[in-house]
Amino acid sequence: MKSVRSVLIDHFVNMLDRCRAPIELPIPEDLILLECGLDSMGYAMLITQLEDNLGYDPFLLMEEPVYPRTFREFVGVYERYADQRTDSCA
Amino acid sequence: MLINELTPVLDSSLNDRQLPALGLCFLSSNPSNLLLSSPGRQITRDQITPSTSDNGTRTVVISITDPADLVLSLIRWDGAAARLVLLPASMSVALIKKFMAGLKPERAITDRPDLLELAEWEPVNLTSLVYPKHTLQKTEWFVPTSGTTQTPRLVQHSLYSLARTVKSVRNASSPMRWGLLYDPARFAGLQVVLQALLGSGELVVGKDSYSLNETMAHFSAQGVNAMSATPALWRKILLCDLTCESSVRWITLGGEIADQSVLNALREAWPKASLTHIYASTEAGVGFSVKDGLEGFPLSYLTEKRTDGCQLRISDEGCLLIRRPLEPWLDSGDLVEARGERVYFLGRQNGTINVGGNKVQPEEIEKTILDISDITAVRATGRRNPFLGQVVAVDVVCTTVEEDIIKKRILAHCYEKMDGYKVPASIRMVSELPLTDTGKMVRT
Numbered sequence: 057m058k059s060v061r062s063v064l065i066d067h068f069v070n071m072l073d074r075c076r077a078p079i080e081l082p083i084p085e086d087l088i089l090l091e092c093g094l095d096s097m098g099y100a101m102l103i104t105q106l107e108d109n110l111g112y113d114p115f116l117l118m119e120e121p122v123y124p125r126t127f128r129e130f131v132g133v134y135e136r137y138a139d140q141r142t143d144s145c146a
Numbered sequence: 147m148l149i150n151e152l153t154p155v156l157d158s159s160l161n162d163r164q165l166p167a168l169g170l171c172f173l174s175s176n177p178s179n180l181l182l183s184s185p186g187r188q189i190t191r192d193q194i195t196p197s198t199s200d201n202g203t204r205t206v207v208i209s210i211t212d213p214a215d216l217v218l219s220l221i222r223w224d225g226a227a228a229r230l231v232l233l234p235a236s237m238s239v240a241l242i243k244k245f246m247a248g249l250k251p252e253r254a255i256t257d258r259p260d261l262l263e264l265a266e267w268e269p270v271n272l273t274s275l276v277y278p279k280h281t282l283q284k285t286e287w288f289v290p291t292s293g294t295t296q297t298p299r300l301v302q303h304s305l306y307s308l309a310r311t312v313k314s315v316r317n318a319s320s321p322m323r324w325g326l327l328y329d330p331a332r333f334a335g336l337q338v339v340l341q342a343l344l345g346s347g348e349l350v351v352g353k354d355s356y357s358l359n360e361t362m363a364h365f366s367a368q369g370v371n372a373m374s375a376t377p378a379l380w381r382k383i384l385l386c387d388l389t390c391e392s393s394v395r396w397i398t399l400g401g402e403i404a405d406q407s408v409l410n411a412l413r414e415a416w417p418k419a420s421l422t423h424i425y426a427s428t429e430a431g432v433g434f435s436v437k438d439g440l441e442g443f444p445l446s447y448l449t450e451k452r453t454d455g456c457q458l459r460i461s462d463e464g465c466l467l468i469r470r471p472l473e474p475w476l477d478s479g480d481l482v483e484a485r486g487e488r489v490y491f492l493g494r495q496n497g498t499i500n501v502g503g504n505k506v507q508p509e510e511i512e513k514t515i516l517d518i519s520d521i522t523a524v525r526a527t528g529r530r531n532p533f534l535g536q537v538v539a540v541d542v543v544c545t546t547v548e549e550d551i552i553k554k555r556i557l558a559h560c561y562e563k564m565d566g567y568k569v570p571a572s573i574r575m576v577s578e579l580p581l582t583d584t585g586k587m588v589r590t
Contacts, residue, residue: 074557101571115532121532
């Protein structure tokens with residue numbers, strides 16, 4: 057089964073492509089999310105797709121929503137709730 | 147024979163009391179020999195006989211699955227019962243019990259095995275087909291509203307108020323033979339039943355157990371030439387193996403927004419048929435029709451004095467208000483927009499999706515995606531999102547193109563045609579989209 061990090065990277069790159077934002081691989085850990093070319097709609101879509109794929113929305117599970125600033129923090133948020141994962145695809 | 151040449155059967159100056167009960171009304175106004183045709187059964191006018199055994203029953207409740215038996219029960223009880231209550235055959239036992247507790251009927255008649263287990267219910271008995279010889283009372287009909295998301299309510303009507311829109315066909319070379327696609331216990335179904343019975347037509351029904359394909363095959367075999375359905379149901383019908391192409395002459399749509407794509411598809415399938423879109427409200431008991439094959443309705447409907455007695459206005463919130471003259475305005479809850487000489491339907495106000503402050507109507511998304519060929523049905527909903535409150539999510543039916551390809555096509559099309567916030571954040575392929583028993587798409 058793919059790691060949460062891998063799934064996130066796949067979808068993140070996909071969304072950057074859809075929003076015609078520049079893609080630098082590998083994605084820098086300290087990439088500032090607000091400056092990478094995704095607008096709020098892009099993020100909203102990304103989170104929806106991740107929920108469809110992984111089976112959970114970490115922002116819903118948090119008691120107090122804390123929004124990640126960097127890509128590392130973004131992955132961290134998802135990894136923190138990885139036990140809620142319901143997908144079984146490779 | 148164009149539907150424009152039809153005139154109302156019921157003179158608006160007629161007092162309620164002057165209208166006889168349904169059975170008598172059928173016999174006196176309809177020259178057709180055939181009352182009703184169902185699989186294996188043809189019921190002609192000489193088979194229904196007058197009964198004098200009623201002595202003014204107060205309340206009769208019926209919950210009947212077989213459409214033919216239901217129609218025959220309407221004829222049996224209108225004029226004999228003070229109150230005739232129609233509970234849909236699909237209504238759960240639990241809900242029926244609740245209604246029964248409030249209604250306390252003398253008679254409760256059903257063909258449903260689950261209800262027959264309860265003491266108050268008796269089986270349908272139509273061994274002799276009767277109608278009340280004398281109209282003992284002006285029966286109050288209680289008809290359930292759609293209630294897809296809430297408990298249905300019972301709206302009070304009389305035969306007169308239900309038959310108000312029935313048109314009589316003058317000099318028809320062949321009678322209008324209506325195929326019943328709706329549940330006859332609901333307003334839309336009753337409109338078709340009464341149009342057939344009182345409007346010099348004939349009624350063809352299927353069986354509750356029939357699939358849509360079987361129903362359409364049956365209609366074709368019986369020479370059905372008139373049908374009424376919701377746009378969602380018409381889209382399903384267009385996918386059936388249709389063999390009655392040439393015989394269909396009258397098509398009506400109602401219950402949901404009739405967008406240009408479904409109107410065009412119907413025009414293409416039946417180029418010779420007249421196409422009428424009906425907008426009606428169960429509660430207001432009034433509506434209007436559009437016959438020009440274009441979506442929406444003419445702007446002039448808002449100002450002109452109409453023969454159908456329907457007055458229309460647009461509220462400050464952009465909703466369509468409707469009423470019969472001198473009655474209170476009823477807010478339809480349907481958002482509309484005037485553009486040029488036309489008024490367009492945008493969707494249900496309570497279905498609006500709020501994407502980060504931007505209001506989106508699911509119907510607009512559905513209409514846009516339905517333009518893509520190979521896609522047969524779409525449902526758009528608001529999906530909760532931590533960043534924007536809601537985003538658009540769609541369920542799509544497409545059986546002929548691979549999932550990855552059609553999803554890409556949908557996204558490309560949406561980005562081209564709509565603002566970014568309207569583009570679906572999630573696209574899910576489904577095998578079909580269920581309809582309610584009033585033929586509307588389930589939206590919960």
